[in-house]
Amino acid sequence: MTAPPLVIWGGTGHARVIREALDAQSWNVVAVFDQKDIPSPFDDVPLFVGTDGFMHWMQTSATSQAIAACVAIGGTDGRSRLDTANFLHSQGLSLPTIVHPTGFVAATAIHGDGCHVLAQAAVCANVRLGRSVIINTAASVDHDCVIGDGVHVAPGAHVAGEVVIEECAFVGTGAVVLPRVHIGAGAIIGAGAVVTKDVPARVTVAGNPARPITVDN
Numbered sequence: 016m017t018a019p020p021l022v023i024w025g026g027t028g029h030a031r032v033i034r035e036a037l038d039a040q041s042w043n044v045v046a047v048f049d050q051k052d053i054p055s056p057f058d059d060v061p062l063f064v065g066t067d068g069f070m071h072w073m074q075t076s077a078t079s080q081a082i083a084a085c086v087a088i089g090g091t092d093g094r095s096r097l098d099t100a101n102f103l104h105s106q107g108l109s110l111p112t113i114v115h116p117t118g119f120v121a122a123t124a125i126h127g128d129g130c131h132v133l134a135q136a137a138v139c140a141n142v143r144l145g146r147s148v149i150i151n152t153a154a155s156v157d158h159d160c161v162i163g164d165g166v167h168v169a170p171g172a173h174v175a176g177e178v179v180i181e182e183c184a185f186v187g188t189g190a191v192v193l194p195r196v197h198i199g200a201g202a203i204i205g206a207g208a209v210v211t212k213d214v215p216a217r218v219t220v221a222g223n224p225a226r227p228i229t230v231d232n
């Protein structure tokens with residue numbers, strides 16, 4: 016049986032990381048798309064530019080199999096990841112959740128479409144992940160957390176039990192979120208922060224204990 020075809024949207028660092036997990040699950044990566052005209056991150060897969068490139072590829076691709084998609088947009092841009100996932104879904108592509116072979120998802124955890132659980136990451140008992148959530152390398156999300164659509168928990172960050180993280184918030188590399196904290200939609204937790212209190216929507220916090228910081232938007 017031929018490996019199922021899959022396209023990646025986003026041609027930078029996260030694409031290289033997720034490819035490794037895709038290969039381990041025997042997906043056949045057939046195309047990469049990016050908004051910018053950049054070199055393909057892979058020698059064996061062509062890159063096409065933007066929505067026009069995608070539409071042209073869809074019209075000319077010769078496969079009769081159903082095509083899956085993976086959105087490789089990391090960083091703080093959960094909104095773009097979600098919007099792109101919605102677009103690809105509207106074009107008839109499925110968005111499987113990808114779990115690296117060394118990642119752990121508890122049997123009692125549930126997740127939406129298009130999530131990425133990367134190498135050595137752990138999603139523990141009774142966790143609920145929304146759609147297009149990234150639990151990045153060696154990050155952990157402990158019991159009973161509720162993680163909204165488009166959230167990114169960056170490498171090595173640890174989210175303690177019963178935390179709620181709302182849509183498109185970002186938890187930076189190596190940050191720690193203490194039990195039962197509530198993080199609002201679009202909030203940004205700086206790398207290495209220790210979050211001891213609730214964080215309002217769209218606020219950026221950093222430091223130990225984490226406090227709001229002023230950032231240029």
Ligand SMILES: CC(C)(COP(=O)(O)OP(=O)(O)OC[C@H]1O[C@@H](n2cnc3c(N)ncnc32)[C@H](O)[C@@H]1OP(=O)(O)O)[C@@H](O)C(=O)NCCC(=O)NCCS
Pocket residue numbers: 089090151169170186187188203204205206207208219220221222228229230231
């Ligand atoms: C919090 C963050 C998003 C702010 O980025 P930014 O908007 O570019 O902010 P700036 O770099 O201009 O920093 C603003 C101020 O906050 C401080 N600051 C920034 N990040 C900080 C952090 N993680 N911890 C403590 N202080 C921090 C800066 O020193 C600066 O202070 P100053 O005004 O006294 O000089 C960013 O620094 C960060 O931590 N990103 C996480 C990156 C990451 O984990 N990526 C993973 C990708 S997979």
